[in-house]
Amino acid sequence: MPITLPSYREQAPEVKERFDRLKQRPVKMEVRGLYKVFGSTDGPVTALQGIDFTLHRREFLSVIGPSGCGKSTLIRILAGLEIPTSGEVSVDGQVVRGPGADCGMVFQSYTLFPWLTVKQNVMFGLKIAGNSSNKAEAEAREWVSLVGLERFENSYPNQLSGGMKQRAAIARALANRPKVLLMDEPFGALDAQTRANMQSYLLEIWRNVDVSIVFITHDLDEAIYLADRILVLKANPGEVEELIEVPVPRPRATSQFLEPPFLATRKRLEALIHPPEKSLKQRLKISRMTEVGDDVE
Amino acid sequence: MPKNKVPWFAVRQDLSGRRQSLLALLSFALPIGLWCLVSYVPSIWHPDVRLHISAEREGSSTVYTPGNHLGKDHFQRFVQTIREQNLEIQRYWRGEQEVTEPPRMVRRSNQRVLRQIGRFAVANGWLERDERQDDEKLFEIWRGLAEGELRGREQRLTEENLEILRANWAWLEEMETFSAAALPAIPLQQLLPQGRPANPVFLPNPHDVVLSWWDLFSEEPTGEGKTLRERLGYSLRIVFSGFLLSCLIGLPLGVLCGTYNLFSRLFEPFVDFFRYMPAPVFSTLLVAIFGAHDAPKIALIFVGTFFQMVLVIAKTTRLLDRSLLEAAQTLGAKNRHLVLKVIVPGVMPNVYNDLRILLGWAWTWLVIAELIGVKAGLTEFIETQGRWRNFDLVFPVIITIGLIGFATDQLLAFLRRFLFPWEPKGYRLSLNWLTEGHRKE
Known part of the structure; x- marks a missing residue:
């Protein structure tokens, strides 16, 4: 129906x-x-x-x-x-x-800097913007905990799973306060x-x-x-x-x-x-390669 | 619990750590074992005879002394010649021929016969090295040998030589004690040349190499000539000066070429052309410019490594993932920050590996560098001793250079873990088999 x-x-x-x-x-x-x-x-x-x-x-x-x-x-x-x-x-x-x-950006491929820890990655943009190390670190901590990675803030990216890497990448992009x-x-x-x-x-x-x-x-x-x-x-x-x-x-x-x-x-x-x-059947010419009964159709 | 072991021949699979370590040890043990086999098993390959008793041939200007190497065929002819000379001498003894030479000359040559066993006596520990020509002691040794009291531990006389010795002794024993004037005025037979099978001089025995290695490197400075440790220090200084100079200019330039198309196009084509001119072709030019001492040597190593370095570092820099740069740009990084905060730290681990390889090149150029201008360092030693065919001195130095290169590389590989902690833990350090192997167990 x-x-x-x-x-x-x-x-x-x-x-x-x-x-x-x-x-x-x-x-x-x-x-x-x-x-x-x-x-x-x-x-x-x-x-x-x-x-x-x-x-x-x-x-x-x-x-x-x-x-x-x-x-x-x-x-x-x-x-x-x-x-x-x-x-x-x-x-x-x-x-x-x-x-x-x-414009902050999060890429499909993991683009965290492998030589920086999660926290340092998040601090990257903040420090370039001219924040002091202390301020950048404090802010980075907040963003790291916002994405639930407090326990991994000192880990290097290659120690993280794919999902954790993307969470860190999101934190890194957002910490910069992009429009x-x-x-x-x-x-x-x-x-x-x-x-x-x-x-x-x-x-x-x-x-x-x-x-x-x-x-x-x-x-x-x-x-x-x-x-x-x-x-x-x-x-x-x-x-x-x-x-x-x-x-x-x-x-x-x-x-x-x-x-x-x-x-x-x-x-x-x-x-x-x-x-x-443009359905599959029209585009692909698949010849029949089985002699088993039609119970799959 | 039963272990599932990887079979020995498994395509593209790592063997267990223990097996890897075992194989790594074997890779050293096999060549060393082969060397020992060839050196210590006389039946395997001993084309030469190393003399421990020599003799004089009449009418031949070539003189062999104990320690010399002769081909086996040549040795046989040598022995035969002496035998024939001895047959002539027996004719004097039997009175079939008159001695025409003046007695003084005959006594002189008999004294030389007496001294034939000089080195032989030293080898057996009956004489000190500087007593080889002490005729009184030699005379007593002849007596001992003739009367069967001395037999020899290290080296022994052949039966044929014992007979000759006893026959001579019949003439000599009249003297009671040695006096040059009392030597018989009739020619004595010469002992036949004797020796043991040996390999050519260019393949010294392993234990000789180890012993001379110890002697060379424990030598204390005497003020006269350079000790090997001083030479080693000199060579290290030349290699590292040249290499550091190369790094000082080559590293930044390589990174710039890899970063900016401007630098890449401006420098790389010429560098690419220049590197095809082998560094040694500039040696005379460098001596003309920098004088004959250290400067042209350092310059040669510089020329040999710099141009390669620029290209290799530029290439490594270009291999850095572009998306890292783009990510940095979207975080607000511009030119200076991109280079210093992204490119430099990003390429560092790979540049470090490149430098390890280039350092190997620097050692290669050292050998040529030390021969230009005033010869110096380890290479001078190798060259001189090699010309004198003292290969038992050359080998230790060659092996030392190899060991230093190997040890440096291992040290750098080890330091890599601490310098670049973010690199994956499973990273296989080149040749770091022993530590790696045991850790895996």
Whole structure:
């Protein structure tokens, strides 16, 4: 029996009210007409085409899209690590001209400095910003305990598990008080159990810290569970397909995964990211290699 | 509990620590064992004869003295020649031929026959080293040998030589005590050359090498010539001066080349070209510029290591994970901080390993450096003693150089744990087999 779902556009009154409030908040990051063209041996390839969006204060934005849609290029441009072919990114009205402390970033690969302990890693940005060692250490301690790594503050990164490394990386990025926190598939390398824990952790941290987050993922559930809005990109060229306002009320809980607003959003995302006309059966010619009965079909 | 052991031949699997240590010990024990085998088992490979009794050949200007090495064939011919000479002498004894030489000359050559056993007597402990030409004592030893009282422990006379000795003694014993004037005026037979199988001089026996190693390095300075310890100190100073100078300029330049494309493009092409010119080709030039003493030697080691160092360090620096730099940038680090706080600490462990390898190169260039200008240091010693074929003195020095290099590397490998505590604990130190092996057990 097919389950009838509401439209993902239907918002409960408290959700709608929340979005109204969110849009009233000041804009932290503004992206205008972003193009990125790479030169290749087969001529120029357009990676991103006309990307526009705004990120409000304390907003959580997920970016999702099929592989090759330019998600990583987008976030690297936002961080100032790559220069757009045209268009611009501004943070608090200031155009981003290169990487800096305004936009913190958490990478998928573990980028903790292996020669520094967890605490020293967290102190890194603070000391560069000119804080005294004592002040930096005191602040770093707070951030380390916020991500639950007090017992490991003097451990080196290679003594930590993958999840602990990413928690330390988040602490390191947040300790710098960035205006925007950019996260490039930060939990992509973790196992499912750890990943679920990290998602809850991140929401808890974000609730307590004044920071706007752009979160890249290819995991649909992760995107819905975490985000206020989801920016869906499509590939070739990378364009904004849709900007979805997630109708799932906050505070989020894993129990919401089976509720109608969540499922409706998920269905919409499925449709956008895995269009039905390109199903597996049509793309792959698999010949039959078994003579066992049909009980698997 | 039964242990599941890794079989001896397992592709890309580590053996147990005990086995690894055992094999590491064997890797030293095997060559040393082979050396002992070749040296101490006469049936294996002894192409030479080392003389302990020599003789004079008439009409030949080549003189062999005890201690000399002869090829086996040559030795046989040598013995045969002396035998034939002795047959001639027996003709005088039988009166078939008249002695034409003046008695003075005959007595002189008989005195030399008497002295034939000089070294032989020393080897057996009957004489002190400086008594080899003490004819009175030698005479008493002849008596002892002829009457069977002395037999010899270390070296013994062959039956043939005993007979010759006794036949001579029949002439000599009339003297009662030695006097040069009373030597018989008729020629005596020479003892035949005697020796034992030996390896060529370039392969001294292990125990000789160990003994001369001890002698060389326990030598106290006498003010006359340099002791080996002084030479070692000199060589170490040259190696480390050259190498430190190289590091002083090469390290920062290498890191800069690995960090900034500007420096890389500006320096690396020329450095890459220059390193293909082997350092020794500059030796005469360096002597012309820096004089003949220490400076050109240090400069040669510098030339030999500097250019390699720049390229190797630049490459190591480029291998640093880019994402670490990007992470640092998003934390607000700019140029100076990126270099000092990220690149330098990030590449340090690998640079340290590179330097260990380059230090090995410095030792290689030392051998050439010490031969340019005024020869000096360990190499001069090796060169001189090698020319005199004193290989039992050369070997200890060569082995010492090897040991110092090996020990330095081990020490640096050991220090690495303390300098870079964040490097994974399981890191395999090159050749640090013994400690590593036992810890694993």
